Amino acid sequence: xxxxxxxxxxxxxxxxxxxxxxxxxxxxxxxxxxxxxxxxxxxxxxxxxxxxxxxxxxxxxxxxxxxxxxxxxxxxxxxxxxxxxxxxxxxxxxxxxxxxxxxxxxxxxxxxxxxxxxxxxxxxxxxxxxxxxxxxxxxxxxxxxxxxxxxxxxxxxxxxxxxxxxxxxxxxxxxxxxxxxxxxxxxxxxxxxxxxxxxxxxxxxxxxxxxxxxxxxxxxxxxxxxxxxxxxxxxxxxxxxxxxxxxxxxxxxxxxxxxxxxxxxxxxxxxxxxxxxxxxxxxxxxxxxxxxxxxxxxxxxxxxxxxxxxxxxxxxxxxxxxxxxxxxxxxxxxxxxxxxxxxxxxxxxxxxxxx
Amino acid sequence: xxxxxxxxxxxxxxxxxxxxxxxxxxxxxxxxxxxxxxxxxxxxxxxxxxxxxxxxxxxxxxxxxxxxxxxxxxxxxxxxxxxxxxxxxxxxxxxxxxxxxxxxxxxxxxxxxxxxxxxxxxxxxxxxxxxxxxxxxxxxxxxxxxxxxxxxxxxxxxxxxxxxxxxxxxxxxxxxxxxxxxxxxxxxxxxxxxxxxxxxxxxxxxxxxxxxxxxxxxxxxxxxxxxxxxxxxxxxxxxxxxxxxxxxxxxxxxxxxxxxxxxxxxxxxxxxxxxxxxxxxxxxxxxxxxxxxxxxxxxxxxxxxxxxxxxxxxxxxxxxxxxxxxxxxxxxxxxxxxxxxxxxxxxxxxxxxxxxxxxxxxxxxxxxxxxxxxxxxxxxxxxxxxxxxxxxxxxxxxxxxxxxxxxxxxxxxxxxxxxxxxxxxxxxxxxxxxxxxxxxxxxxxxxxxxxxxxxxxxxxxxxxxxxxxxxxxxxxxxxxxxxxxxxxxxxxxxxxxxxxxxxxxxxxxxxxxxxxxxxxxxxxxxxxxxxxxxxxxxxxxxxxxxxxxxx
Numbered sequence: 050x051x052x053x054x055x056x057x058x059x060x061x062x063x064x065x066x067x068x069x070x071x072x073x074x075x076x077x078x079x080x081x082x083x084x085x086x087x088x089x090x091x092x093x094x095x096x097x098x099x100x101x102x103x104x105x106x107x108x109x110x111x112x113x114x115x116x117x118x119x120x121x122x123x124x125x126x127x128x129x130x131x132x133x134x135x136x137x138x139x140x141x142x143x144x145x146x147x148x149x150x151x152x153x154x155x156x157x158x159x160x161x162x163x164x165x166x167x168x169x170x171x172x173x174x175x176x177x178x179x180x181x182x183x184x185x186x187x188x189x190x191x192x193x194x195x196x197x198x199x200x201x202x203x204x205x206x207x208x209x210x211x212x213x214x215x216x217x218x219x220x221x222x223x224x225x226x227x228x229x230x231x232x233x234x235x236x237x238x239x240x241x242x243x244x245x246x247x248x249x250x251x252x253x254x255x256x257x258x259x260x261x262x263x264x265x266x267x268x269x270x271x272x273x274x275x276x277x278x279x280x281x282x283x284x285x286x287x288x289x290x291x292x293x294x295x296x297x298x299x300x301x302x303x304x305x306x307x308x309x310x311x312x313x314x315x316x317x318x319x320x321x322x323x324x325x326x327x328x329x330x331x332x333x334x335x336x337x338x339x340x341x342x343x344x345x346x347x348x349x350x351x352x353x354x355x356x357x358x359x360x361x362x363x364x365x366x367x368x369x370x371x372x373x374x375x376x377x378x379x380x381x382x383x384x385x386x387x388x389x390x391x392x393x394x395x396x397x398x399x400x401x402x403x404x
Numbered sequence: 405x406x407x408x409x410x411x412x413x414x415x416x417x418x419x420x421x422x423x424x425x426x427x428x429x430x431x432x433x434x435x436x437x438x439x440x441x442x443x444x445x446x447x448x449x450x451x452x453x454x455x456x457x458x459x460x461x462x463x464x465x466x467x468x469x470x471x472x473x474x475x476x477x478x479x480x481x482x483x484x485x486x487x488x489x490x491x492x493x494x495x496x497x498x499x500x501x502x503x504x505x506x507x508x509x510x511x512x513x514x515x516x517x518x519x520x521x522x523x524x525x526x527x528x529x530x531x532x533x534x535x536x537x538x539x540x541x542x543x544x545x546x547x548x549x550x551x552x553x554x555x556x557x558x559x560x561x562x563x564x565x566x567x568x569x570x571x572x573x574x575x576x577x578x579x580x581x582x583x584x585x586x587x588x589x590x591x592x593x594x595x596x597x598x599x600x601x602x603x604x605x606x607x608x609x610x611x612x613x614x615x616x617x618x619x620x621x622x623x624x625x626x627x628x629x630x631x632x633x634x635x636x637x638x639x640x641x642x643x644x645x646x647x648x649x650x651x652x653x654x655x656x657x658x659x660x661x662x663x664x665x666x667x668x669x670x671x672x673x674x675x676x677x678x679x680x681x682x683x684x685x686x687x688x689x690x691x692x693x694x695x696x697x698x699x700x701x702x703x704x705x706x707x708x709x710x711x712x713x714x715x716x717x718x719x720x721x722x723x724x725x726x727x728x729x730x731x732x733x734x735x736x737x738x739x740x741x742x743x744x745x746x747x748x749x750x751x752x753x754x755x756x757x758x759x760x761x762x763x764x765x766x767x768x769x770x771x772x773x774x775x776x777x778x779x780x781x782x783x784x785x786x787x788x789x790x791x792x793x794x795x796x797x798x799x800x801x802x803x804x805x806x807x808x809x810x811x812x813x814x815x816x817x818x819x820x821x822x823x824x825x826x827x828x829x830x831x832x833x834x835x836x837x838x839x840x841x842x843x844x845x846x847x848x849x850x851x852x853x854x855x856x857x858x859x860x861x862x863x864x865x866x867x868x869x870x871x872x873x874x875x876x877x878x879x880x881x882x883x884x885x886x887x888x889x890x891x892x893x894x895x896x897x898x899x900x901x902x903x904x905x906x907x908x909x910x911x912x913x914x915x916x917x918x919x920x921x922x923x924x925x926x927x928x929x930x931x932x933x934x935x936x937x938x939x940x941x942x943x944x945x946x947x948x949x950x951x952x953x954x955x
Contacts, residue, residue: 085660148522153523170677334710368730403743
């Protein structure tokens with residue numbers, strides 16, 4: 050009953066308020082052709098003058114609300130009946146989870162139709178007479194302003210805050226100091242960095258273990274043109290601090306032709322052309338994973354820093370600031386590749402204390 | 405419905421038998437007696453809102469924010485913010501037996517084993533994307549129409565804070581599942597924090613509870629994502645809305661619209677229905693989107709491992725600008741006295757902040773240049789504020805150049821370009837692009853101002869060609885209506901500030917502060933001859949009108 054009364058009750062309630070403004074200044078101004086002519090007269094919509102059109106709008110709105118009800122029932126049915134793992138093919142989207150598709154569409158329709166109905170109702174059946182309302186300055190009138198200032202001055206004077214300087218200064222001091230307690234409590238958030246960023250699990254005698262197979266690497270396992278990822282012996286995925294350790298110790302092992310190596314230290318730290326570099330980019334720490342066989346360049350997929358592995362992993366393009374740290378390697382008595390110490394410089398992104 | 409309007413019952417009024425007023429009215433009376441509801445309703449129930457399609461952009465943000473909160477609360481019922489490593493044994497077969505954090509496995513649980521969980525997750529993520537995109541476009545509307553001017557500068561700041569906090573809420577949110585892609589983003593953030601001089605390593609260790617990735621960050625991001633940031637944002641949203649109500653909405657110039665009125669339709673019923681209905685439209689659209697468009701399929705990406713990465717790693721779009729800065733910056737590092745200044749990462753971090761701050765403080769800068777302390781409720785057409793519009797477009801150019809930079813690998817692979825060439829383009833365009841777009845935009849604005857001027861003085865081109873008796877062809881121009889004349893000439897034009905005489909009447913030289921000199925210079929750049937076309941005056945109009953009186 051509510052929405053049927055709407056169109057009838059509206060014009061009577063609104064028109065007088067509107068009439069006061071409409072056309073009030075609309076007489077053309079001879080002096081100033083640019084003068085504000087005032088609000089243009091209201092133009093009636095078809096629903097305002099044709100009751101049948103209004104009825105049609107009413108039916109359209111009711112239809113939308115009904116569709117919403119049906120969609121909600123559809124949602125409940127879909128929730129109860131569709132199996133979790135059912136997949137359907139929907140052109141052109143491909144294979145989708147049937148449940149997600151059905152729930153989403155029914156929910157979407159249920160909600161959208163409520164909105165569409167309400168908006169259609171507002172646009173076609175509620176009054177579209179424009180009303181002008183006055184604005185008032187945001188700032189207070191001079192009287193109010195003077196009163197507030199006076200009140201404040203009186204209050205401030207009564208507190209003695211300005212006069213009793215000892216109280217004021219000690220209060221300010223106390224208020225300035227007390228937040229330090231909170232700052233101290235934040236100290237519990239983490240340990241001090243210490244030298245943790247300088248050390249990794251690598252140490253003299255640690256074998257290089259293939260990341261994929263879990264087997265220690267022999268020189269003959271590393272073929273020319275292949276990129277092998279390695280971790281230190283003894284580090285297992287189930288370890289408590291595996292993520293922290295691998296974030297620093299991850300290693301790239303590549304075999305180069307010894308003649309191709311341009312950097313003397315790199316050659317010294319290699320074994321039969323096999324070189325080991327930190328896999329962690331010196332830019333912001335992404336793992337480097339793209340290797341170009343022909344040029345022996347490696348590329349970080351995150352920010353495209355490019356390093357030349359034949360020349361001490363020097364940066365040749367991109368935002369990284371320094372070369373990848375190299376791990377000095379050799380072969381132990383059983384013929385496995387081993388580290389001859391930790392990295393000599395910190396791996397990963399640069400930081401203030403790095404030096 | 406038989407109650408006549410003049411029979412408004414008052415509580416405690418004698419002569420009315422109990423129970424004759426409708427129940428709703430009695431409830432409202434009850435509430436008014438305790439909350440003072442009626443004085444609030446008197447001011448707001450029939451509050452007038454002007455109508456313009458662009459005013460709904462802010463509504464999209466508001467509604468998507470509410471939808472994110474609703475869906476987010478649902479997700480917290482199932483999500484475990486823990487980095488404990490567990491072996492997966494859930495409904496998604498390809499990952500069974502794999503080690504992953506509880507955060508990741510509970511996200512898989514939501515996606516595969518909770519009925520409707522995937523839908524809510526996808527509505528949540530799509531809602532976040534729409535929320536931030538909506539704020540971006542809403543801010544563009546406010547900026548280019550000058551709606552940020554007095555008295556709305558603070559509301560601009562509130563909105564700006566919502567935008568920035570929204571970005572970080574989004575970042576902490578998409579980091580929560582602890583998947584390979586988001587973990588890479590967190591690593592990027594850690595690397596950026598490490599670059600901060602002096603305190604960087606401490607900040608990083610305190611944020612992550614030790615070394616990266618540690619066992620803490622998901623739980624800490626969770627608190628930040630669901631409590632700290634949304635709490636602040638909720639407060640800001642409420643303050644933003646209160647100010648919108650208090651200031652009353654701005655409106656575009658037009659007949660009957662002045663600086664001292666607001667023309668539109670009332671909150672009850674029109675905007676109650678339109679705005680209320682719009683909430684359901686937004687929610688419905690997001691639900692349908694979540695039904696058909698997959699977002700952040702973490703099961704296809706896999707759990708995070710600091711030594712693994714996928715190619716084409718991209719953050720959500722709103723972090724693309726920061727990503728672009730960090731990709732385009734050359735790797736400068738300065739080593740001195742045993743310390744490293746990581747400029748290659750730290751400069752982008754600072755520039756990111758500066759680009760954002762530039763847009764935040766703009767209202768205050770423009771008010772200072774214009775020397776304007778009046779209230780503004782009539783919006784500018786972007787063309788009529790040529791320098792502002794050009795500045796805004798230049799800002800957007802920087803933003804979008806860096807967005808391209810953030811996806812330089814995607815651009816390179818999709819358009820078969822060299823990644824080096826794309827990166828170099830971004831580096832150069834970052835400096836050159838905004839200058840070019842500034843100049844072009846300003847020219848376009850001035851051209852449009854000239855066109856408006858011509859329309860006012862000479863009328864509208866009708867497309868009718870007339871041949872005069874002596875053989876000349878002319879196009880008939882139709883004079884504009886008074887409504888159009890008023891609309892096209894009602895904007896204010898500033899005159900550029902002048903320093904004025906530096907020597908007073910006694911011959912004493914006045915010292916002009918440097919800031920005042922700068923202001924005068926900027927004022928000329930904004931309002932000088934080069935930057936605005938004088939709008940037609942009444943005299944010009946009358947002269948031309950009388951001269952052409954014969955047609």
